[in-house]
Amino acid sequence: MYRRFAVICFLILPLSLAVCAQNQTHVSIRFIKENLATVPNEVVNIPLFVKNHNADGMPVVLEIDNPDGWRLITKVELNNLKPQEQKFLVISTRIPTTSAVGKYKLKVRVKNAETGEELADALTSIQVNEVENITLQLIDSPENIRAGEIFRAHYLLSNLGNSEKTVFIETTNCDVDGEANVQLKPGETARISVVKNTSEELAATQKEFITVRAILAGDIKDRVFHPLFIFPVKSHKKDLFFRYPVEASVSYLSSNQNNNYESAYQIEVSGNGFIDTGSKHHLEFLLRGPNNANLSYLGLYDQYYVGYSNKSLELTIGEQSYEFTPLTESSRYGFGVENKVILKNGLSAGFVYVKPRFYESIENEMAVYSKYEKDEYNKVAIYAVQKKHTDIDDPAYLFSLSTSFRPFERTTMELEASRGFLGDVADNAYRANLNTQFSIFNFGGSYNYAGKNYPGYYTNSTFYSASFSAQLLPKINVGVYARQDFSNAQLDTFFVTAPYSRSMQYFLNYNIASQMYLKIYWRESERKDRLSAEKFHYETRSLNSQFSHKIKRFSCSLQGAYGKTTNFLLADFTNKQNTYRVSTNLGYQFNTKHSVRAFGTYSNLNSFVTGEQRDVTAGMSVNSQIFKKLKASVYLQNAYNIDDYYRNRNLMQAQFDYSITKNHNLILRAYNTLFKTETENSEFFISATYKQKIGVPLKQIVKAGDVLGRITNASGEPMEGIIVSFFNKSAITGQNGEFQFRSVTPGVYLLNIDRSKFAIDEMPGVSVPLQVEVVANEEVNINIGITKGAKLTGKFAIKERNSEMLQVGNIILELKSEFKSYRITANSQGEFSFPLVIPAAWTLKIYPNSVPKGFEIEKMLYQFDFKPGDQIDLQIDVSARKRNVIFKSQNISLSTKGSGGLKTLSLSNASKIEPADKEDEIFYSIQIGSFKKRVDASSHFFKGHGFDIEKQINNLYKYFIGRYSSLQEAIIENDKLKKQFRGAFVVKFKNDMSVNGIDKQ
Template sequence: MAQFSNQEAREQLVEVRIKADEAGWKLLTDYSSLILPAGKNIRKIVGIFVPYSQTAGSVAVVLEVVEKTSGRVISTESYEFAVQPRYVVAMDVVSAPTQLFAGDTSSIVFLLRNESNLDVETKFSLRVGGEVMTEIIPIRKDGSHLYRYPIKVEKKLAANEQRSIMANVSIDGMDGTYKSTHLQMDVFRVGQEKFDAYNRYNINITGIGAVTTAYGNPIYSGMFDVNGSGFLGNPESNRQLDFKIRGPNRNGNPLFGMNDEYFARYASKLLEVSLGDYNYGMSNLTESSRSGRGVGLLVNLNQFSIGGYYSIPRYYPLIRQIYSGYAMYKWNEKNEVKAGILSKLDTLNHLVSMVSVSARNRFFPWLNTNFEISLGETGSKLQKAYRVGVSVSSKRVGSSVDYTYADTDFPGYFKNTQRLFSYLTFNFSPLTLSLNFNTSRTNQALDTLASKPPITQGAGVTTNVRFLKYFSLNLGGMMSSSKEDSPVPLFDYQRYNGRLGLNANFNKFGLTLHGDGGKLRNYLVDNGTTMTNFFTVNLSSYVSIKNYFMASGNVSYQAGQKGITGSETMYYGISLATDFSEKYSFSLSYNSNFEWMYYSSDRNLLSLSLNAAINDNNKVAFTSNYNLMKNTLDNKTFNAQLRFTHTLRVPISKKKDVGALIGKLVNMGVESVAGVRVSLGGRIAITDKDGNFKLGGIPVGEQTLIVDGTSFGLHTIPERAGPYVVEIIPAKTINFELSVTKSARIEGVFQVEEDQRANQKGFIQVNERLERLVVEASSDKETYRVLSDVDGGFQFEDLRPGIWNVKVYPNGLPKGYNLLTPQFSITLAPEQNEKIVVKVEKKARQIQFQRKF
């Protein structure tokens, strides 16, 4: 319940506005034109919608009553909201190969998104075959993390196969937040590769054309954006250059909503230089990040670094110049200490200086700490500020405490500040219990705004119970208070509310239903004796089909008394997004309406986005919006923007470690030379219909080209025997040619000739049978051996045309047998079937009688 007073002798036409620490807060009822009778007070129930993206914790919300004719603020009223933690994590596959070749190296990139309203630690796991890998990844609120999983396919595989990878992500210790995706890849699907002999630097040149009806008749305008990013030379050199040139300056024109920008950054292992428009900063308490135009320098000496910067803030009017110098020692990625000095020159030429010492440490896997203390002088008086943060994380318990303090006149980023954020979480799967306590009195020197938020306190307890694998139930209760930080506060209230929610997540489909109910006590109206009731129900859902289509929608129904009225209001919206292919994408969103509280900004009723990649170097994007104009309730405008981006791939240097090979299998009378698998240096290609193939990115030096004989047709063979050794030259493409012809065949038989004396007196026949003999066929580079069959036959299949020597080994010949033709020399032609006869003489045994004994 809010009371609006008119102390004047005339009635006033006013509008009620809402302000909060973060965007998205709405009034449920339109109070853009409210009449206050002369000399009277009126009370209204004000319904307030808490945005889905609001950070968990205590939030101060201010209602302003503004006279419409003059814009004068007549009165304000403050409220305190305690937003409970919401745990949601999402996972998208940014890129993944669908086909891999033997010997290939690739990767799968996952995008993990924290859709919770607080910072979380996610548990990410991958199952590849029988191997499982798990990693804990912290992600900030509204933040994301790119996880790249490298894939290496073996060079030798027995057959074509399909491989599977299962990826799972959840918030560590929070049941009901589980998301998963399944990927499959076909192996052995190979093709030719393009080889680029140069290391290249990519420059994106974008032209922007736009139209708007915000001012009545259509207005057309344009802008350019040129940016580049890449390595100077080989990536191993770690010499990177980034730059951006954007203009002309639109000075915040709503047609584009961006200004000019000129920036360049060079980084190497030793040196980092930033020049132009950049977010310069030294530490959280002095200057954490302020947009300015200047120069920055950082020198890395192994674990020790020194740096500094000079900048002119672009959007903060009270500072003319900033100077900074600092040193840092980092003994590993999780432990570092930093010290520095920073000076500011204001618009009155007053110079203030500060010193800062900070440390960030992770001494144990379960313990993280950060600390900073800063001293500065204001008006010859020493002022101080410090910040301490400690977080503990284990399987069952998680806790965090973050405290910031700054003296009243501390000249840094904070002043007159005391702020504490803390929480404690217990995980007793499937039950999770969380408690939090926050208090804040903060004054920050933000760009374009000197912020003095209200004095707030908040405490709450929430439970989450997971059941039936896909479902979770949320229960919570909280208290919060907010008071304007001034001798005569404009608001001072305390708020109590509870929440009941149900979540269902089925991987590709999710549904969330939650309701809120609460009471508010305003100490400035009636010393807090009156309580205001409210109730809200929200339903949201999403569905995704593989990685090509996603849809989401929400419906909000608000009833009861929320501070101004008892009206019932419903809002709904839907969004669609799809990727037709790697080159084309489409998205569409629709909202039924917006509450009047959003009148200070453009409100998107209908939006459309189309993106197309013409080729690797040219992309087109089109966006259009049908909006409610800011500062209006009913005026609608149409905006459209067309962007064309051309990518220049400027050659920087030749590649020194790889080369390429172009090959051809010459058809010498075979049915086909297509589909033959060839490999070189771990790379694989398949020949086209003309026998052509190309292999790029081959390590320099001697390499062995392997031609898979099983890929040929029946009775087909290369004219030259392998292995084929080639010399790969840096940044060069060499040629290789191999003729393919029909194979030849040698067929032979053993012919035994009987001794003519076998039937004469004094001789007897040999009765032992001829056993299987070893027969060898050899050329200059190849040798094959076979055993004759029981009938005395033998064959050599798929022999290369040319000169072959056939040799029969006498080992195994029984006594009485003698080879008459033990060796042959044969010149084979393609498709020739040469028949030979190996003659074996069978000698009769002579019988001799002994005359004397």
């Protein structure tokens, strides 16, 4: 039985192997590289192997399934596969420009060429990566407009990349007309328009630079920049006087302080400027009254002062803030006098006296001082000060020595030391400031100290601040900052001392990207109210962060803090609490005229003791140019931070500014304000101010006249929009064809007209540039008519006896009128064409010396009386010059012998036969150039002069200007031409041949 089973297996096994062999793949395809990557518009090469695993050869065909739109660069053929043969193939395909980002499949098949049976297939993927290509093109834009018109330009924005993009359109000196964010699919384009409003009040031609940028993810992808000229439409006369600037205003003030309505009027006159044309004498003054100090937020108390200065003297008298030194008297408002004398060597000395107005504890102060200033950074000063207090008999005396210097290029220091005496008691004060930068490090610090018995501006005070930072990487900056403020200052009663504070801060700043910043810092701080009824005294330790970013027109700033606060005004065990604070500031710029900002804060600081503590603060502000002459700004806030109650806090503020004319303004203001130290009972203020700018004439410095004109066409109708240039100024004609140039300095100038809007055959009826003489205090009227020009063309031709016309060239012609002349040279075919000329009487002159040797022209002058639109084609005949031959007697005897009695001339005698008109012709010309190759008359070398004679001498092409009968005449002209041609010299010609150069004569 086992034998039978073995026999059956032996018979079945070969049969199974044969069946398996029949099912085995005859052909295989293998890609060498998988997951290829490329970009649009590139050629990608795909290598692969095709192998025949069969023992027999076979005819095959290769098929390639490309993604839609893709095309093969080369034709790949596969005809026969031999037994066990493997072939290497490369498929090259170009990626279309419009192919979007993504993976694309490419399939390859091998089929039996005879039966069509598919023998093998394989699939590969090709990754098309992203390509960004945003372009911006200017379609149309006016080059110039008139003041008051709206400028409008159009651009074509194109996405030539392969992914959908949102492009932001950013502009300078114009606004986008419509949405600034434009979404484009691959291959898509969009039309963009920009606009710009202009003011009719424009006084002079203005050149604006219009810029439009296409921005993608904060990067500028393309930009278009072009200039725009804005021409004034109103007449503005130049001020002929030197004026002193003065500003006068009258205000109506009102307030509801303490629920009582109060109002008042106030007048103010001020001036600030030089009182001489050489800017040597400066005058400043202010006159304001009557007194309205009860409307104190506006700060409009009465004030009167005047100040004068020149390079040697400074003098001030009246009410203002006077300064001595930061330690002795930082700022004291009152009635005073200051006189300072300045010497040429950097030394100065002065005297100051002031009677305080708002600080009643001081009766008066005076000081004498001397300074030495080497330059802006290196100075030294010494002060001696006396203070007379109202409640102390003995005056206080203070002495101060201060200096500032710059020991190194990036290091500055400032020092002050002072000692004060009050009776038998004396004390000191010191001040120091340092700022330095070295390598990647920056350090800045200040220190102020005043002893408890020091009788200066500060007493019993200590203030310091210091910061140290290092720029570790281009985008990373780290550092530490410390500060303490404990200052007792003799401030005027209009101010309140800031609270005591100290803080320590460790920070890290990271510049994430362009206009994107992140700041992280640990902060330890203490703040204490220094008023008698304390509102706060707390200490906080917190981790803080701040993020700011500007995206196109949107800007944002986010701040956060988390930590723990100890409130020292609460009982123990209840005075510690977690602290957190979140604030935001968001802004949006609609365009150059309108913007809005919103802000808010949410906090829990456990810092204050008050009946109504608010934890949420929110508000917004708006700035808008409503009309051309009206500006407005509004600020609103729902609450306030009690921490800031030592300063004024606005809950509402609005201002409207209307420009009636250039020098007249109307301003309306309104405030709702919490005063310093107040937490309740806000007060409301309204003011209306009319302001006028006045220029007081001191001296007439300019004499000037006016130029008025009008441009009309051939039918007498006005021509609008024609640009006229005059004395480095430009104007554009209005609807009546009028233009004007006001306040022009007397003199002779050239007026020119832009012909870009003329028809091709039109031109001004007068010669331009037009010479215009301006006379002081007079008007010059110019009327210019536009007419059709006349055209003269023609050719030279040689007329032979058989009437066959031959051409001759390079002859010089000049067309001349009373005011203008044109000199040209006919071309090698004898043709010539003059520019368009004004219809008038003209003379055509042909230069004889330029006529080719051996030819002559009977008529060398032509007279023309051109009419508008004339087109004359002139033919000038050139004929061969006739020569008469004279046989001179050489003792020839006649005889009947020989050959008819006529004796044959010998060779020597024959050589003496010459033309009857043969004479030595001598003239002079000016050689301006010599070249190895011929130079065309249009070459830049000739600088518009051209040339009159061209000679080839000694293998050089030499060029000459002019034909003069006398040497003296040639020398005079040579001196003129040397300004343009440095190597010009005079050459003598005899019988049309150059003899010698006589440049030295």
